Amino acid sequence: MKTLNLDAIRAAYDRGENITELLRDKDASYNSIEVIEVAYDLQAGTYVNGLLKDKSVFEKRAGEIGEILASHVSSLDTFLDCGAGELTTLSGVSHYLPVNIKMFAFDLSISRLNAGLRFASRAMRYDLFNSLVSFSASMDNVPLHDNSIDVVFTNHAIEPNYGRELPILKELLRVSRKKMLLFEPSFEDNSEEGQSRMKKLGYVRNLPKWIEMAGGELVDKFPLNCVANKLNPTYCYVVEKKDVSSSFELSEVNFRCPLSNAELKDRGSYLWSKEGAHAYPKINNISLLRSKDAILMFHE
Incomplete structure (x- = not known):
């Protein structure tokens, strides 16, 4: 992904430029995850605003x-x-x-x-x-x-x-x-x-x-x-x-560490796996569960 400072990205967005095209590496035929994240995070709120302008659709x-x-x-x-x-x-x-x-x-x-x-x-x-x-x-x-x-x-x-x-x-x-x-x-x-x-x-x-x-x-x-x-x-x-190997019994849905696959325990303000030795924070009660969000933590 091209290296751009946040002010430049915001200015380009305000000018109506397509952010995914702007950030995509030259000659790349696909959008990287980082490009998608920046482009969509920048336009947060626009979908709600657009919806409120035309509720019937x-x-x-x-x-x-x-x-x-x-x-x-x-x-x-x-x-x-x-x-x-x-x-x-x-x-x-x-x-x-x-x-x-x-x-x-x-x-x-x-x-x-x-x-x-x-x-x-x-x-x-x-x-x-x-x-x-x-x-x-x-x-x-x-x-x-x-x-x-x-x-x-x-x-x-x-x-x-x-x-x-x-x-x-x-x-x-x-x-x-x-x-x-x-x-x-x-x-x-x-x-x-x-x-x-x-x-x-x-x-x-x-x-x-x-x-x-x-x-x-x-x-x-x-x-x-x-x-x-x-x-x-x-x-x-x-x-x-094609291959359904599990039963259809009801079970609790638990998060697992995206790095180690170990089950995460909810500690209120964060999630933690002793086996995986990583913690994941929360913002506004939204758990941040990408590998880049992992914080090394062997002990509580």
């Missing part, structure tokens, strides 16, 4: 996605929103989900989660917001145990990760127990103009192929009617595991 899209989710999510399920951003979509679809489920949400950007939690406190169904567990993490290193989440959900979160489709899908499949519902763009079904745009922005391609290679079975794929940008059409990919 938000409600229509949330309704369409919510009804699809409702046909796949059951009472007592665990539900994980990967790349949840400002929790706008999760807040909207929460009103369509069954009772007695446990929701988790993570994103690369702590700023977006902060903005999202403020919004969700007003927009999300109260019972689900009250028990929501939010944390910062990367989609290619989710700090949860194997087969711990019944339904894994994304909404244009895999989108900017061209070149990393396979490791991301493998990781999401690893933590999923029943299925994944991916609401992502389809390069193959896009127009020529749309495909050119997706290439320019470093968006994912050939998701069905990568799903198969990751160990998933694509059981359904269909377009959404409510699309924010016709050059970026949303498709729902319904994915199940």
Whole structure:
């Protein structure tokens, strides 16, 4: 990633420049995780502000996605929103989900989660917001145990990760127990103009192929009617595991160290693993669970 000071990045953003293109290394065909993090953290709050300006479009899209989710999510399920951003979509679809489920949400950007939690406190169904567990993490290193989440959900979160489709899908499949519902763009079904745009922005391609290679079975794929940008059409990919080795018994979902995979204990203001010898801090009760957030700590 190019080295830029924060003032230069903010100035470029204020000028309306595309931050991912600005920070992407010369001749690179994909966005690094660092580029994605900077670009999305910088624009924190814009999704909520845009939603509030046009609630009807938000409600229509949330309704369409919510009804699809409702046909796949059951009472007592665990539900994980990967790349949840400002929790706008999760807040909207929460009103369509069954009772007695446990929701988790993570994103690369702590700023977006902060903005999202403020919004969700007003927009999300109260019972689900009250028990929501939010944390910062990367989609290619989710700090949860194997087969711990019944339904894994994304909404244009895999989108900017061209070149990393396979490791991301493998990781999401690893933590999923029943299925994944991916609401992502389809390069193959896009127009020529749309495909050119997706290439320019470093968006994912050939998701069905990568799903198969990751160990998933694509059981359904269909377009959404409510699309924010016709050059970026949303498709729902319904994915199940080919090999489900775990039982479907209810179990507690615990975090694990992204470095050692050892189980983390919640100490209130931080999470810690004695075996892994690392602690992970919290900001506004959001656990920071990326490997770069690890603090060496052998003893409490």
